[in-house]
Amino acid sequence: MIGLVVHAAHRQRFADAASTLTGVTLAWAVYEHEDEIRDRVAGLLRGHRLDGLLLGLVPYARARDLIPADLPVTVTRSAALDLALAWARARGNGWPATPVSIDTFAGETIDEVATALDLDRTAIAALPFEPGQPVADVAAFHREQLARTGASYVISVRMGVAAALDGQTAVLHALATPGTIRADLNELALRVHTKRADGQRFAAGLFRTEKMNGLRQLLLNTPEFADAWIDQHGARGVLVFAPVSLFETVTHQWVGLPVLAEARDTLGVRTVAGFGIGASARLSVTLAERAAARAEQDTDPGAYLFTGDGMTIGPMGATAAPLTYTYREHGDIEDLAARAGLSAATLSRLAAIERGLDGRPLSPSELARALGITDPSGRRLIRKLTTAGLVSESGSAQEHRKGRPTRLYRLSITADSQDRR
Template sequence: MRIGLVVQAGHRERFAEAARTLTGVSFAWAAYEREEHIRDDVRDLLAAGELDGLLLGLVPFARARDLIPAGLPTAVTRSAALDLALAWARARGNGWPATPVSIDTFTDETVSEVAIALGLDRSAIATLPFAPDQSIAEVVEFHRAHLGRTGARYAISVRTGVAAALDGQAAVLHALATPGTIRADLHELVLRVRRRRADEQRFAAAVFRTPASSTRSALRRALLELPELADAWVEEHGDRGVVAFAPAAVFETMTQHWITTPMPWHGAAPASAGAEADGPDTPAVAGFGIGPSARRSVALAEQAADRAEQDGAPAAYLITDDGVMIGPMGAAGPALAYTYRQHGGLESLAGRAGLSPATLSRLAALERSLAGRPISPGELAAALGITDPSGRRLIRKLAEAGLAVPEGSTQPYHKGRPTRLHRLAIGSALAAGGAAG
């Protein structure tokens, strides 16, 4: 397995330390000196050889997102609440007051969470959350303005170059992701890659439906002539369909990573003179299904074909057993789009949260089952079958992306700290994205 790491050159050792706990993984590095070099360095990294996954920070992801190939597992590592708390601890260790202070990149919610935990005056803390088009000049100006108003002795920054630009006007404490934070994101990425490889070995089903029942045999012959399906099992299915079984990776290649699909039925023989053809509004469609069994895969493929027929034009969809739907795809289909039921924008939302579309889709399904009820990190972990620490990290990621909202706390035991509750807000974010589109 080969993982690409995009890091600021001065922080390479921090990432290397996090990567030392992994075996059986090789790393390719893109170490940039300045933010304006990011795009060229990422382009060189991607051109140097095939990667199985890519780990990068918020700034590199924002600067080079359009260069990342569709389908490449990607993780966006970012500083966590613990990293901010450690920066404040260093300030107190230097004898500096905790406030006033200005902080960039962290969300308002994360800053408030840490400030409340440390008993700090939130009104004396200025924040500038990260934005994709944010420049270093904007970040520096934010800190300078706060320093000028308050006379603060220091600033807390995640952005490379802030300290040099302030040029001694005030001290800068870096709240960079610790090796522990990076290690957790890196391990999660490697597990995603391994799960994807396992998924690629799973068999999947494809259901092709023709616009005329008499073309089934011709469609089957046309499918068997496709090089990708040379070793697939293909047979007629239903009144006007053909079903094919092959490893999921075969269909992914055939569809160019679920973007387009060959329409072999266009070359199939027309209905014979006496054959009863379907109505003129019946499209030629395909449905792909990936499930835990052959029967379940066929059922999902049939659902996907049903969904494609709703478009009223030649198209194809994929539905997987974990709730992800991809489509529409076609001979001249649009770019890859992940949807959950009728919602769009799941892929961009997942990228914003640093999660895979499949994980976010499962969370959207969980949110529907909760019907507005808040959930604890432990409950989230149990629902997704992950560890409690992973559940806490996931809640933080969702909160930082605006996909989970604090909803009080609970203390099921008399001893110990209360557990914070969050209400998932993925559905509303998807709906807002659809309305914006």
């Protein structure tokens, strides 16, 4: 479970960025004014057993002392691309690139973008971020620069600046793009998985094809990957992060990878894969990228394994024994799936989500995000599970300041399987 601390105006942007992330449950702390941040973060930490926390510069500065020392944290911030896009919007509005007043961005970031766009750096006023700096001081800086330079607009990261300036000038918000947020979320999720390994070796697998969405769905529906973290990686890739033992099983000890043949037959295109085992999650991904690039040099579908100590295994073809449904931990899950009117693969993923929740209830929308489906589909799924006796109501929660409370449900798939065993 990853907690996100976001301004109310940013929530949809963060939700869009996280829409392809599977195997992760999101818990939200949403604020409208900066003085609400501490209470929202405290409530988030009290109400959830978080494995990681993603928040911006201002929330981190306001609530840093509340965050447990051993909790993995990523501070997301607007990047050079986000500033360049803000300038592009200004030019699209017919405004000059300079003079302009900018807050929060580091000086080197402004220098980098100004040089790339061939802008007059001396006509750009910049106020770097400082922890504890109130919005009123940021607004005062902009007023001073507007009066001095005659700038016609402001580029700001702080959501309260526009209100503080009270319409005195136009304010462009240089918000982090979904791509920037997504990269931060992916990096945090990898760190969380590494931390939770508890001595297990984890590996990365990168699958590449021309039909990335179809491949991702195929992997999500492959029972052997039920406990894996799966997400899009670039325009043609799907990244799988899981214990080495899982990959050893699906490759028959690094001999063959039948799912490549299944992808070829189902999607009608060639698919290759690369696996990486390194000392860190980042190194494992890098090795998997190199191994996939090597596999793409071959004519037939295949895979390679690269390890951090220089070992290479491959090519692994698509000719090993076919993948089968193996549910030793779940009991007779195929019967349960039939009872609920679901596929065995879907119920397998639900069982994996249940184990990750460790008894914590969740809302239909949380379940939908964990499975990568729409909220209405999540509610329909809850109704099916309720009818089959695989979920029970467990109170309610006020997810938003306005509106009715949301009902919470507790999954009982694994418990039911054990009762039937």
